[in-house]
Amino acid sequence: MDRFALGIGWRLTAILLLMGSGVAVYYWLGSGAVLVPIGVVLIGLVVNLYQYVTGINRKLIRFLESVQYADFAVSFRTDNQLGPTFQALNRQFNAVLDAFRQARADKETSLHYVNTIVQHVSVGLLTFDAGGQVELINQTALRLLGIYRLRTLAELDATHPDLTALFWSVTGASGPVVYRMTTDDELSIRGTAVQLRGRRVTIVSIQNIRSELQQRELDAWQNLTKVLRHEIMNSITPIVSLVGTMRDIVDTDLAPTPRAVQSNRIGWSASPSRLLICAMP
Structure with missing residues (x-):
């Protein structure tokens, strides 16, 4: 017991x-x-x-x-x-x-792993709840927005007055929305809303499309340069070939014969008196 x-x-x-x-x-x-x-x-x-x-x-x-x-x-x-x-x-x-x-x-550990990935992606990520409280934001988003921290969406009114309303309405858009910054950068903004334990959380992705457009334009110019160089080389190659052929013809057909060279030498070796007679009218 x-x-x-x-x-x-x-x-x-x-x-x-x-x-x-x-x-x-x-x-x-x-x-x-x-x-x-x-x-x-x-x-x-x-x-x-x-x-x-x-x-x-x-x-x-x-x-x-x-x-x-x-x-x-x-x-x-x-x-x-x-x-x-x-x-x-x-x-x-x-x-x-x-x-x-x-x-x-x-x-x-999983949250730390996911947060590390979010902080290292090249696309800006931002999440906020129904009250406008920012729950997550990575360094890329802060850099694109030109700020060093963001706790609520209301803090954006001082630097980007129209961006707060855009964040609230981007979930209803059928595609990405373009926002032009004061620095002439263009941001492509996408958004989606999810339900987490009965809470509505909005996830927003931010991407600078100006740099991508410039990179694509540079790539297009490089591709065009490659095509033009190829076409020019294709046009110059026959010309170079013809010039080489004409040089061979000139060197072969128009070169003086050995007999003509010998006659010239004999004519120049004649007496001066004869040369003088030939020179008189």
């Missing part, structure tokens, strides 16, 4: 003995004055028995409160000496709390 059953047993025995003693004293003495101290002790034992028996209920209440308020630092082991049933119950309570503790740790 465990100690819990022994505790109940001796308390019940003491109560019965006190009740029997009170009846016997009253029967033999016929005076109720002696029953007063016996009654006080009897009431004390009854209260102690009630608290002893309902201790398991208080433990259940404490366990449920720890789960409700996510207080997983508590531990149940103070009444292990009451018997193996209490030890098994405490082990189960502690195992459940350890499982909740591990689940919360996994959830925090």
Whole structure:
């Protein structure tokens, strides 16, 4: 028999003995004055028995409160000496709390992982609730908006007066909405609304399309340059080939023969008198 059953047993025995003693004293003495101290002790034992028996209920209440308020630092082991049933119950309570503790740790790790990804994407992300309270914003969104922090959408009225109304209405748009900044940057804004545990949360993505347009324009010019260079090379190649062929023809067909070269040499070696005669009219 465990100690819990022994505790109940001796308390019940003491109560019965006190009740029997009170009846016997009253029967033999016929005076109720002696029953007063016996009654006080009897009431004390009854209260102690009630608290002893309902201790398991208080433990259940404490366990449920720890789960409700996510207080997983508590531990149940103070009444292990009451018997193996209490030890098994405490082990189960502690195992459940350890499982909740591990689940919360996994959830925090996942949130940290997702937040790290959100902070490193090149697209601005912003979420806010139905009251305009900003719940999440990454560094890209802050950089695109030209601000260093944002707690509520109302804070945008000082720098971007029309942007707050645009954020509220972007969820009903069929496509992205373009917003022109004072710096001539153009922001493409998309939005969608989701229900999270009965709360309406709006998710907005922000992207600078001016830089993308400039990059696409640069890529188009580069592609056009490649095409033109290819066409020009295709046109110049036949010309270069013809020039080479004409050079070969000139070098081969119009070059002086060896006999002509020898005649020229003989003519220049004639006497000066003959050259003089030939020169006279």
